[in-house]
Amino acid sequence: MYNAKAFSAASATSPLASTQIARRDPTDTDVQIEIVFCGICHSDLHQVRNEWSGVMPTVYPCVPGHEIVGRVTKVGSGVKKFKVGDIAAVGCMVDSDGTCPNCKEGLEQFCPNLTLTYNFPDKHTGGVTYGGYSDSIVVDQRFVLKVPSNLDLAGAAPLLCAGITTFSPLHHWGVTKGKKVGIVGLGGLGHMGVKFAHALGAHVVLFTTSPGKKDDALRLGADEVVISKNADEMAKHAGSFDFILDAVSADHDINALLGLLRRDGNLTLVGAPEKPFPVSAFNLIFARRSLSGSLIGGIAETQEMLDFCGKHNITADVEVIPIQKVNEAYERLLKADVKYRFSIDMASLKGA
Numbered sequence: 001m002y003n004a005k006a007f008s009a010a011s012a013t014s015p016l017a018s019t020q021i022a023r024r025d026p027t028d029t030d031v032q033i034e035i036v037f038c039g040i041c042h043s044d045l046h047q048v049r050n051e052w053s054g055v056m057p058t059v060y061p062c063v064p065g066h067e068i069v070g071r072v073t074k075v076g077s078g079v080k081k082f083k084v085g086d087i088a089a090v091g092c093m094v095d096s097d098g099t100c101p102n103c104k105e106g107l108e109q110f111c112p113n114l115t116l117t118y119n120f121p122d123k124h125t126g127g128v129t130y131g132g133y134s135d136s137i138v139v140d141q142r143f144v145l146k147v148p149s150n151l152d153l154a155g156a157a158p159l160l161c162a163g164i165t166t167f168s169p170l171h172h173w174g175v176t177k178g179k180k181v182g183i184v185g186l187g188g189l190g191h192m193g194v195k196f197a198h199a200l201g202a203h204v205v206l207f208t209t210s211p212g213k214k215d216d217a218l219r220l221g222a223d224e225v226v227i228s229k230n231a232d233e234m235a236k237h238a239g240s241f242d243f244i245l246d247a248v249s250a251d252h253d254i255n256a257l258l259g260l261l262r263r264d265g266n267l268t269l270v271g272a273p274e275k276p277f278p279v280s281a282f283n284l285i286f287a288r289r290s291l292s293g294s295l296i297g298g299i300a301e302t303q304e305m306l307d308f309c310g311k312h313n314i315t316a317d318v319e320v321i322p323i324q325k326v327n328e329a330y331e332r333l334l335k336a337d338v339k340y341r342f343s344i345d346m347a348s349l350k351g352a
């Protein structure tokens with residue numbers, strides 16, 4: 001074991017503060033990474049404040065962060081994929097059993113024995129896993145990804161959660177050139193959805209409740225912007241979409257969106273409103289429409305996404321902050337006051 005610097009929360013009501021944590025020494029199959037940037041995901045805030053206590057109660061101290069990019073500093077003797085100095089990334093998962101049907105299909109995110117990057121039982125230390133708000137991390141090579149060399153690292157970090165969360169459903173539902181695709185909500189997830197759908201060649205329509213987001217949506221790659229509260233604008237698009245990606249976590253009218261799908265169209269949820277949706281069965285039945293959810297993506301698909309980003313030069317739009325501003329960033333996140341993801345410059349941790 002060795003000591004790493006980190007920022008952790010001591011309780012649900014404590015601000016994140018500088019601390020030291022114990023990391024394992026790399027085993028034969030491990031990669032040790034010096035973290036350069038870590039994105040701030042809304043899940044970090046939920047977990048730190050124990051807002052998911054029913055499903056995933058938080059164990060304190062909690063070190064969040066699952067949008068990690070950095071430099072390889074050490075590899076185990078059995079590691080062939082990485083060498084010291086490589087730029088590497090780690091997302092939401094750090095381990096799985098590797099033997100269940102999900103793992104065998106490359107869908108580790110659905111493994112019943114999955115280990116998440118933070119606040120999950122850690123078989124190596126006996127405690128819980130600690131995430132990327134830290135100067136280093138040690139992860140099994142199976143869960144370490146390669147970052148294309150042309151990508152800006154601050155903007156690449158959010159690809160590991162916001163990126164794969166939006167790329168995977170677009171991929172799964174066959175979004176290609178010629179398809180009409182709706183992206184609902186222009187936040188951390190939605191702005192990635194717009195970029196990916198555009199790069200895949202689709203006709204992209206961004207749905208938002210904020211007219212002020214129109215110019216930005218067009219800049220990011222949307223072909224059209226629809227103000228979802230405007231019934232006339234919505235009616236123009238009735239029955240015309242092949243696929244809609246819904247990235248909104250606030251309560252909203254799901255039936256109005258389902259009515260925009262064409263026959264056999266699909267709407268996939270990646271945002272998770274607390275209140276259950278009242279779904280109209282007629283809306284689904286009369287055009288064989290479907291409603292789905294999607295959870296991040298498997299490791300192979302995450303690598304595919306990163307390679308796609310390398311090819312199309314796609315990164316998240318980020319505001320880089322030092323770790324000392326993380327508590328302030330959380331408050332701003334609650335007000336959706338960020339375009340479109342915070343990325344923590346981990347060099348700032350050296351002085352902490």
Ligand SMILES: [Zn+2]
Binds near residue numbers: 041066092161162
């Ligand atoms: Zn996340």
Ligand SMILES: [Zn+2]
Binds near residue numbers: 096102111113
């Ligand atoms: Zn498994």
